[in-house]
Amino acid sequence: xxxxxxxxxxxxxxxxxxxxxxxxxxxxxxxxxxxxxxxxxxxxxxxxxxxxxxxxxxxxxxxxxxxxxxxxxxxxxxxxxxxxxxxxxxxxxxxxxxxxxxxxxxxxxxxxxxxxxxxxxxxxxxxxxxxxxxxxxxxxxxxxxxxxxxxxxxxxxxxxxxxxxxxxxxxxxxxxxxxxxxxxxxxxxxxxxxxxxxxxxxxxxxxxxxxxxxxxxxxxxxxxxxxxxxxxxxxxxxxxxxxxxxxxxxxxxxxxxxxxxxxxxxxxxxxxxxxxxxxxxxxxxxxxxxxxxxxxxxxxxxxxxxxxxxxxxxxxxxxxxxxxxxxxxxxxxxxxxxxxxxxxxxxxxxxxxxxxxxxxxxxxxxxxxxxxxxx
Numbered sequence: 001x002x003x004x005x006x007x008x009x010x011x012x013x014x015x016x017x018x019x020x021x022x023x024x025x026x027x028x029x030x031x032x033x034x035x036x037x038x039x040x041x042x043x044x045x046x047x048x049x050x051x052x053x054x055x056x057x058x059x060x061x062x063x064x065x066x067x068x069x070x071x072x073x074x075x076x077x078x079x080x081x082x083x084x085x086x087x088x089x090x091x092x093x094x095x096x097x098x099x100x101x102x103x104x105x106x107x108x109x110x111x112x113x114x115x116x117x118x119x120x121x122x123x124x125x126x127x128x129x130x131x132x133x134x135x136x137x138x139x140x141x142x143x144x145x146x147x148x149x150x151x152x153x154x155x156x157x158x159x160x161x162x163x164x165x166x167x168x169x170x171x172x173x174x175x176x177x178x179x180x181x182x183x184x185x186x187x188x189x190x191x192x193x194x195x196x197x198x199x200x201x202x203x204x205x206x207x208x209x210x211x212x213x214x215x216x217x218x219x220x221x222x223x224x225x226x227x228x229x230x231x232x233x234x235x236x237x238x239x240x241x242x243x244x245x246x247x248x249x250x251x252x253x254x255x256x257x258x259x260x261x262x263x264x265x266x267x268x269x270x271x272x273x274x275x276x277x278x279x280x281x282x283x284x285x286x287x288x289x290x291x292x293x294x295x296x297x298x299x300x301x302x303x304x305x306x307x308x309x310x311x312x313x314x315x316x317x318x319x320x321x322x323x324x325x326x327x328x329x330x331x332x333x334x335x336x337x338x339x340x341x342x343x344x345x346x347x348x349x350x351x352x353x354x355x356x357x358x359x360x361x362x363x364x365x366x367x368x369x370x371x372x373x374x375x
Contacts, residue, residue, distance in 0.1 A: 255280025289315030
């Protein structure tokens with residue numbers, strides 16, 4: 001790489017760093033997409049009618065069909081951008097084989113890659129990550145769309161780096177034929193919609209996005225903190241716990257999961273909420289074990305934090321029910337004993353306990369450790 005890079009280390013960045021302005025832009029993109037959708041459907045019906053009447057052959061209609069499909073993809077990208085900007089996307093986290101998803105996407109994109117004159121090569125190793133299936137698929141498609149510019153040699157690789165053991169998906173492209181395009185002033189070419197979508201989807205999923213661009217090469221890298229690995233026969237998730245057991249930063253691994261807080265203490269509830277929201281968790285709260293039972297009947301959380309003073313018969317019944325569904329369902333108990341710190345083991349009956357006075361230091365890592373049992 002030379003030093004004339006245009007982009008480097010783009011984090012999972014919210015809305016491009018411009019707040020309400022970007023939200024308005026993405027809302028506009030969504031509105032335009034909605035208005036374009038119907039005319040595109042009309043064109044598709046017209047082409048089908050011409051083919052059916054014999055006025056057009058399939059071969060003659062192919063360029064028109066390709067153009068409409070490309071426009072339809074842009075419509076879908078605009079709609080998804082608007083949904084992400086408006087917070088309308090609800091995620092369901094599950095373990096996904098990213099290598100299979102990537103290979104399937106490359107196979108499906110074969111026609112478009114050939115149409116654009118892209119020479120595509122792949123080096124995909126088996127990797128599983130935790131993410132929302134729909135958003136991860138959309139991220140892969142958007143990254144391919146952006147990287148596969150005409151006349152490129154595109155190399156896609158997927159592997160797990162040594163430390164931290166995160167999956168890294170790379171899209172490296174360079175021109176197969178030299179042209180003067182790269183010498184043009186960069187600010188004259190606006191970012192394509194697909195790049196905005198890559199950035200927003202990476203942020204929503206919790207992936208780190210890097211882009212490095214030189215005169216001869218463009219490299220886009222997606223790193224997935226929620227990478228699943230095999231540990232002592234159990235499936236676990238690499239979560240950047242750092243050098244010490246309580247010194248890491250689990251925010252990337254926890255973002256998007258739903259936690260239920262059980263406490264009648266408003267001060268404690270607000271303290272726990274503040275910590276959980278800082279980790280990107282979606283927070284609900286109830287004042288008692290009985291209310292928690294009712295809440296879980298309607299929508300089961302992925303993690304429960306309980307005030308030890310709320311551990312009554314109703315809570316114990318709820319815990320038994322959840323452990324029957326999932327033997328490692330994550331619980332964290334907040335204790336008022338001095339210097340309390342107890343981390344439950346895998347398949348242990350005890351709960352991880354943290355001290356009320358040490359929440360800021362103990363709770364984030366306790367949550368990360370508990371979640372590692374189910375991912």
